[in-house]
Amino acid sequence: MSDTATSGVTHSFQLKSANVSLTALELYFFDDAQFEADLRDKISQAPGFFKDIPLVITLDRYEGIDSELDFFKLIGTCRRHHIHVIGVRGGTDDQRRLARGASLALFPGQGQRGAPQAAAEPDTATAEAEAVSTTAPARVISQPVRSGQQIHCPDGDVVVLGPVQAGAEILAAGNIHVYGPLRGRALAGIQGNEAARIFCQSLEAELVSVAGHYKISEDLQGNGWKEAVQIQLSEDLLVVTPLNRG
Incomplete structure (x- = not known):
């Protein structure tokens, strides 16, 4: 008799919901050589951020020719740089058919049924974003966040009462508050909350991001x-403004 049988486990797996931080690549057109050159340039700016990340290709603003949209080449280029394309968001029926042929998952785009929270109408998105910060409990970290540590809060804010060292990472669905130097990476609004903000006492970060803009x-x-x-989004741009000290 197997160990699983004696322990009372009768199924090989169980399905559960998961909150996973994904990076979206908004594609405007596809030329294989230029795509790889642009990708290398982005990776050179923050190599640690891009290594082994899951990537979703967003086609809502794609203006290129469908016949040039070779997902196999796009996937291969990304894999050479240790980036894993897992799906496509939005796009026309023909574009989604091409993506399905390349074994990519299909996510709804803006205006499509089942679209993610980030694609909601502006007033609704703001209201829902504010609700995340006000109703979900904040995760309070009373110790310094050391290099190699990752703090992940998929439902609300993260409050760090000390420094965030280089090589550490904070991810939050809501806001991030750091009452000390922020030297590592801080990613707020990871579920698409564009109203999220990052606050810190000393900005020395390797990378900051709000709703995928970094x-x-x-x-x-x-x-x-x-x-x-404080760091926030304004018209799809990250804006850094000083905190008033009274």
């Missing part, structure tokens, strides 16, 4: 570097 260290050093700031 900036790396080199982009941040000219604005609020090593100062107390």
Whole structure:
């Protein structure tokens, strides 16, 4: 008799819901050579962020020719750079048929039934985003977040009462508050909450992101570097503003 039988397990698996942080690549057109060149440029800015990430290709703003949309080449290019394309969001029936032929998962796009929260109408999205921050319990971290650690809060805010060291990562569906230097990576609004914000006492981050829009260290050093700031989205751009100290 097997160990599983004696322990009372009768099924080989169980399905459960999962909150997973995904990065979306918004594709405007596809040329294999230019795509790889642009991808290399992005990876060079933050190599640690892109390594082994799952990627969803968004086609809501695709303006290229469908006959040039070779998902097999796109997937192969991404795999060479250790990025894993898992699906396609949005697109026309023909584009989604091509994606299905490449064994990619199909996600609804803007205006399609079952679309993710980030694709909701602006007023509704704002209301739902605010509800996440006000109703879900915040996760409070009272110790420094050390290099190699990851703090993941798929339902609400994260509050860190100390520093976040280089090589550490904070992921939150809502806001991120760091009452110390932020030297690692902070990703707020990971479920598409565009109203999420990042607050820190000293901005020294490797990378910050709100709802998938990100900036790396080199982009941040000219604005609020090593100062107390808040980071938020404004018209699809990350904006860094100083915190008022009264």
